[in-house]
Amino acid sequence: MELRDEINKQQQQKVVEEVIEKLSPPSSIRHLHMEGYFGSRLPNWMMAPDTCILKSLRLLKMDKLHCSTQLPNGLCLLPSLESLIINNAPTIRSVGPEFQSPSPLAVGGIITASSVVAFPNLATLRLAGLCEWEEWVWEEQGEDVTVDAMAMPALKVLEIINCKLSCVPPGLASSRRHALREVHLYKLSNLTYIDNFPSVVELQVFDCPELRRISNLSKLQKIEISYCPNMEVLGGVSSLDSMEMEDGTMETIPEYVTTVRPRYLKLTCSKELYESLLTGSSSEYDKISHIKSRTICAEDKD
Template sequence: MGLRDETNKQQQQRVVEEVIEKLSPPSSIRHLYMEGYFGSRLPNWMMVPATCGFKSLRILRMDKLHYCTQLPDGLCQLPSLETLAIYNAPTIRSVGPEFQSPSPLAVGGGIDVTARSVVTFPNLTFLRLAGLCEWEEWEWEEQGEDATVDAVAMPALKVLQIIDCKLSCLPPGLASSRRHALRELCLYKLSNLTYIENFPSVVQLQVLYCPELRRISDLSKLQKIEISYSPNMEVLEGVPSLDSMEMRDGTMETVPEYLTTVTPRYFKLTCSEKLYKSLLTGSSSCEYHKISHIKSCAIDYFRRR
């Protein structure tokens, strides 16, 4: 029965892939939403070089790609794409460099290197990758010192949200010193993430449910940060512009030591009832000195329902 079910599934996948291959949208399309795609590979019209025809596509959303094992490598050449959201692709384990940069093409027995100089995702401002729950590796090296700012992939990216995956670190090509447009970074349920560093333009950072996170450093323009349910954080440094900070963790019974090294104008803490009552006693609390240098503090605790 199991073999028959697997054979039937493969046959259905082939049918779905053949049908979707014939349903290539018109090149003038502006918004495209694909949901519940059953195939194991995305159609060729989403791959290099066919996507070059979709010059007007601005918003692309794909959801429930349960059997796709890789992201299409043609998306980076969409010249007008502004918003890209990919949800629920649980079989993707690795994202290679071909996703954010075109692969060099073989020409006459050699390699056409002009593809490397093409600006990829030139107008993408919003990127959300959510529910790639087995995603462990993002291969994306930073370009060499001779590369120009304009040659950086996703040069216009302003908002990045990564939700529910197993990445242990963010790639150098994303955390690049040449990336100047990125303002908001949201990392939610990255179960293996250990550090965040070298984002020179990020102004707002949200870190939620990242249990292995140890260090956040070198975010020179960071103004607002939220750290929730990331109990192993040890270091917060290189954030001279920090203005507002919020921490939320109903299990927190001691104030993190790294708070003594930062001076936000405003700080909000939502913690356990035990820590809350201790901090209310002011200077008599052994934890209060860690936040006494912050001028404006709001402290609360999670109430049991």
Template sequence: MDGDWCSLEELGPLSQLTRLNISSLENVSSSSFAKKARIDEKVRLSYLRLECTSRIGHDGQLVKDEEGIPEKQQRGIEEVFNELHPPSGLETLGIRGYFGQRLPRWMVSTTVVALGCLRILTMDDLACCTELPNGLCQLPCLELLQIIHAPAIKRVGPEFLQPNHHWHNHSQVGASFPRLSRLDSIGLVELEEWEWQEQVKAMPILAQLKLEKCNLRRVPPSLAFHARALKKLFIYDVKHVCSLENFASVVHLDVFRDTDLERISNLTKLQKLVIVECPKMKVLEGLAALLRLNLEDYDMQTVPRYLQDVKPRLMLMDCSLPLLTSIAAGKHGPEWDKFSHIHQVKAYADDEGIPRKKYMLYTRDPFRFETNISFSAIARHGIAPSSDQWTVSSGVFSVHTTCRRQI
């Protein structure tokens, strides 16, 4: 023992452990030391975290001073992890900083069934892995899967979803990832393709999916077809996806900085939609259940025309001060026809470094329109709102400055 630290060999006799975090595994000189830890014999262990020092930088790639990890080091860490086989009763597993090319043998299809109690799996900073493990889809209890920062993965192939023949014939569920309710894929920065064959049943109770920071060209149509319990879908910084369609069960969709996204359609149960900095967005259709639309883009020069094709009860907009000034002209301004059909609109802009200092609040029925944008500021935009509208707006100014922060 050295303070609170011990060697892997000293872990061997500790048979009653329930939680274990092993870090700096890159310093283990031989897999024989890992074997002496006897991880697979610790039958009471429910939580295990295995860590190496991360080689991933802030951009999601190998750190700049890394010219590649030597093959000898990669083989060495693979051998160490192969000897850290978790016990069959493990419920939570975290792997961080692993830099082998191949994931441990106990994560592939022929042996992963031994982890039949695993509920939560997090894999973070997989610097050199080129494939996701092909056995995870067999785990009958897996509920949460997080894959974070895996810059060498360019494709998710069919092996990720298809169980091996033996398991498929004996499974009562008949679907891959039968209990998975949440999947997060974050920072697979080179990922371009996710293949999901139409006949492959998978993720029948998936409720939440996050795809963030990748080059995926499309979200597989089979996801919308088979993941019929999906309620929340978050697509952040996915550069090449052009459309999101036919997710019949989704009620909440966030799209952030998806620079090529043009169309969102046929999401018949969608109630909340958040669009942030999606400059090519052109089409919103088939969103009959939409209740709330949040729109944020400080580079917008005009209110998007696609708003005319949806009718949420509430729209919340964050935009530039010049655009807000144009909106604040109300029915006398150029933006009015794009949002006047919406029951309630709340639009904000930052001013003098103060977030949301300026605002416009509008209710269709009963009609109410107010703003703290000055008459002179609107007039400088070449727009002259009627004096009766402006008088009403000024009369209720103080009421809404105290209430609007509750939104």
């Protein structure tokens, strides 16, 4: 029965792949949404480096790619793409440099790779539900590469949800990346540090149990840290204005709070810690006494 089911699945996948291969969209298309595709590979018109067929595409959203094992390689050459959203691709484990680095062959072998800007107009990148994703290979480009020539030079908002990445790749967390304003990281079970985002003004981290360090975000103004119990270091955030922390199991205030001076703090903690802070004279209260504007709440377990 298992063998028959597997054969049927493979036959169905082959049919789906053949059909979608014939559904190449017109070059004038601006928005494309693919949902529930269960082929093992994406169509050639999406995977091929020659992506001029999608030259007008501004929004690409792909949902429920349950059998696809890699992201399309040719998307980085789309000249008009502004928003890329990929949801629920549980069989992708690694994203290689080809995703964000066009090769000379990708542009006909005439133009050198360094002169081709990858994702030149991409402003929003959302990768969610790649639950087995562990590796993103993307090294920072050399000093001889100008900011305008780096991959995703226009990226403003980055959102990564539910994966196993242990760090944000150096090519993305680059000291020369100046357009990126917002970073949202939710449920990254293996994430250990966030470092070197010089232009980010808003950072949200939620349910990252291995996260220990956030540093070198010199323009950061607002930070939200929720359910990251092992956080130890928050440094290089001299512009911080607003800080929100939430963890209903929090019984003591982390020491790193004493090293920052935001104008405002919102703290949601356990009932026991909340009652201790209300006295205004405990050692825990001393950790936040230097922050003049505060809102303190106890999490309602009901």
